[in-house]
Amino acid sequence: xxxxxxxKYFRDAIDYELEFVEKEKSRGRKIVGIYCEYxxxxxxxxxxxxxxxxxxxxxxxxxxxxxxxxxxxxxxxKSSFGYFITDxxxxxxxxxxxxxxxxxxxxxxxxxxxxxxxxVEVLELTQKSDSALSLKHWVDELRKFRKTxxxxxKVKITDSDLRRAIKLMNRERALLRKAFDLGMRNxxxxxxxxxxxxxxxxxxxxxxxxxxxxxxxxxxxRGKSRKxxxxxxxxxxxxxxxxxxxxxxxxxxxxxGVVVVQEACSGIKSVYELTEEKGDPIEAIxxxxxxxxxxxxxxxxxxxxxxxxxxxxxxxxAVIDLIWQACHTYNVESHIVGEFVKNRLxxxxxxxxxxxxxxxxxxxxxxISALLEIAGK
Amino acid sequence: MxxxxxxxxxxxxxxxxxxxxxxxRKIIDSIVINTGAKPRERALSAYQNLLVxxxxxxxxxxxTVSTGYGRNHFTDADEAISEIACHAAGVAYYFPxxxxxxxxxxxxxKVIGMLPGGKVVDFxxxxxxxxxxxxxxxxxxxxxxxxxxxxxxxxxxxxxxxxINSMCAVFAESEIVGLLQNDVPVExxxxxxxxxxxKRVVSLMGKSFSSREIIFTGGVAMINGVAEALEQETESRIxxxxxxxxxxxxxxxxxxxxx
Numbered sequence: 001x002x003x004x005x006x007x008k009y010f011r012d013a014i015d016y017e018l019e020f021v022e023k024e025k026s027r028g029r030k031i032v033g034i035y036c037e038y039x040x041x042x043x044x045x046x047x048x049x050x051x052x053x054x055x056x057x058x059x060x061x062x063x064x065x066x067x068x069x070x071x072x073x074x075x076x077x078k079s080s081f082g083y084f085i086t087d088x089x090x091x092x093x094x095x096x097x098x099x100x101x102x103x104x105x106x107x108x109x110x111x112x113x114x115x116x117x118x119x120v121e122v123l124e125l126t127q128k129s130d131s132a133l134s135l136k137h138w139v140d141e142l143r144k145f146r147k148t149x150x151x152x153x154k155v156k157i158t159d160s161d162l163r164r165a166i167k168l169m170n171r172e173r174a175l176l177r178k179a180f181d182l183g184m185r186n187x188x189x190x191x192x193x194x195x196x197x198x199x200x201x202x203x204x205x206x207x208x209x210x211x212x213x214x215x216x217x218x219x220x221x222r223g224k225s226r227k228x229x230x231x232x233x234x235x236x237x238x239x240x241x242x243x244x245x246x247x248x249x250x251x252x253x254x255x256x257g258v259v260v261v262q263e264a265c266s267g268i269k270s271v272y273e274l275t276e277e278k279g280d281p282i283e284a285i286x287x288x289x290x291x292x293x294x295x296x297x298x299x300x301x302x303x304x305x306x307x308x309x310x311x312x313x314x315x316x317x318a319v320i321d322l323i324w325q326a327c328h329t330y331n332v333e334s335h336i337v338g339e340f341v342k343n344r345l346x347x348x349x350x351x352x353x354x355x356x357x358x359x360x361x362x363x364x365x366x367x368i369s370a371l372l373e374i375a376g377k
Numbered sequence: 378m379x380x381x382x383x384x385x386x387x388x389x390x391x392x393x394x395x396x397x398x399x400x401x402r403k404i405i406d407s408i409v410i411n412t413g414a415k416p417r418e419r420a421l422s423a424y425q426n427l428l429v430x431x432x433x434x435x436x437x438x439x440x441t442v443s444t445g446y447g448r449n450h451f452t453d454a455d456e457a458i459s460e461i462a463c464h465a466a467g468v469a470y471y472f473p474x475x476x477x478x479x480x481x482x483x484x485x486x487k488v489i490g491m492l493p494g495g496k497v498v499d500f501x502x503x504x505x506x507x508x509x510x511x512x513x514x515x516x517x518x519x520x521x522x523x524x525x526x527x528x529x530x531x532x533x534x535x536x537x538x539x540x541i542n543s544m545c546a547v548f549a550e551s552e553i554v555g556l557l558q559n560d561v562p563v564e565x566x567x568x569x570x571x572x573x574x575x576k577r578v579v580s581l582m583g584k585s586f587s588s589r590e591i592i593f594t595g596g597v598a599m600i601n602g603v604a605e606a607l608e609q610e611t612e613s614r615i616x617x618x619x620x621x622x623x624x625x626x627x628x629x630x631x632x633x634x635x636x
Binding site: 348360362365366369373 | 462485498502
């Protein structure tokens with residue numbers, strides 16, 4: 001491996017991932033494309049396949065998608081679809097199968113169009129987080145998915161395969177959690193942009209985990225020398241970001257703030273809880289996913305509880321809620337989040353509705369600077 | 378006059394550049410020019426001219442603060458502060474007890490909630506849409522072939538406006554063209570436009586902003602019909618300072634003296 005600098009490594013992570021996935025594929029391993037944190041990566045790993053998160057965070061493919069999809073869809077859907085129809089994501093080309101969930105209406109229908117060209121397996125994610133019946137249905141979906149993979153890939157997935165995969169994913173999540181927890185330090189020792197680098201696409205890739213350990217120890221070393229307080233500490237919640245869609249994190253940090261924690265599924269939310277290692281493995285996988293408080297769940301009290309916990313641990317000076325344009329669930333839920341942040345946490349709150357394009361950067365800077373000025377007092 | 382206390386505020390907005398010299402208590406001089414295609418150069422030469430005109434050398438200025446869209450590109454400023462904080466400070470100079478400001482500028486509109494003295498508590502701003510901004514009114518005046526100055530002083534209180542439903546400035550334009558084809562009188566149309574601008578701004582206020590008196594600033598505050606429409610939509614008293622276009626620059630100059 002070429003570099004020992006974890007920051008450089010994660011900036012170039014996609015190159016290492018491509019190399020790894022190509023090599024494994026040529027050895028006969030199956031590749032499964034995924035789009036969402038709800039995808040049960042453990043079952044895919046247990047089938048001997050590699051789960052790879054597919055591209056959907058760049059503005060460059062949005063225009064191509066708009067030839068087919070309506071333009072008033074969220075940029076995440078349009079970008080994903082654009083990559084798909086223009087064949088510009090090599091991971092899509094290499095995928096033997098794509099797994100998707102019914103998280104929102106736009107995605108659900110997009111998967112139908114994708115399904116005309118490629119095998120897309122859609123799992124029906126139920127939405128009532130506190131209902132036993134919903135959980136049972138999700139467990140059934142996962143059992144069916146296990147059988148689908150066994151049939152498609154001609155393998156047998158045993159319970160001990162699943163338990164091994166749970167342990168592997170737990171190790172990965174625990175390391176990511178440890179890295180995100182570095183944001184608790186005050187004065188801060190790591191930026192939001194640096195933490196955004198470590199959301200890699202390929203799960204169960206040993207080299208990533210080694211470099212993640214190095215990332216953590218390198219950042220911890222800074223802690224010994226850094227005494228100067230940084231700018232206002234920001235808790236970023238809402239829609240996920242990724243490579244190419246980190247605009248809001250960039251602007252916050254350009255304006256002098258620090259994103260100390262990102263609540264979104266591209267941040268700490270997806271690694272906050274581990275999968276239970278005891279009991280029936282499929283039920284354990286299903287339960288963990290049900291504890292992931294995405295706005296597609298109703299009611300989504302878990303998100304408010306998580307924000308409260310993060311506010312206690314990370315001591316933010318303000319909260320920013322990022323909404324990708326036309327993401328209705330996050331957009332509507334923003335009202336509930338805003339009331340909670342302002343009235344209960346007594347923190348300044350800003351909702352930012354935008355897309356992947358840079359066109360509104362200056363406008364966003366005005367409101368983000370103003371929020372930082374309020375928070376900095 | 379002790380020159381060591383003099384500060385300067387430069388507001389480089391989307392449509393106009395406003396510069397103010399402030400001696401700590403009152404405005405010494407001010408200038409308002411169009412932004413044009415080269416805002417940085419224009420702002421710099423206007424700034425230099427204003428200093429020369431008042432016989433003030435740059436090194437005698439206590440501090441210069443820039444604000445507005447061009448704030449980070451005005452290299453002669455010692456600090457850049459967001460226009461939200463500057464408008465609040467500028468309004469507090471005229472109205473120390475003000476709690477709520479509506480500012481409608483060329484490219485955006487904002488609602489600012491503040492404590493007496495000008496400390497910002499919360500704010501709302503329009504998204505990337507021109508409806509509800511000065512630019513929208515300019516577009517309409519172009520279609521109607523009327524100068525904004527000619528309608529600014531007119532009262533529309535007795536006119537019942539026509540409905541403008543489009544939420545987008547571009548579509549609103551085609552809606553207006555359609556209304557003209559149907560011989561809708563110009564004053565009804567203008568009233569409709571002013572009410573639609575007011576409604577957009579009121580929607581920014583949400584539930585968290587309310588006050589018996591609202592201070593209305595920005596270039597659009599010079600149009601009487603918009604102030605009337607805001608009064609109608611907010612049911613609050615609308616007060617317009619004597620020179621509503623320069624509160625941002627004034628606030629920048631005031632904050633320059635405080636930091």
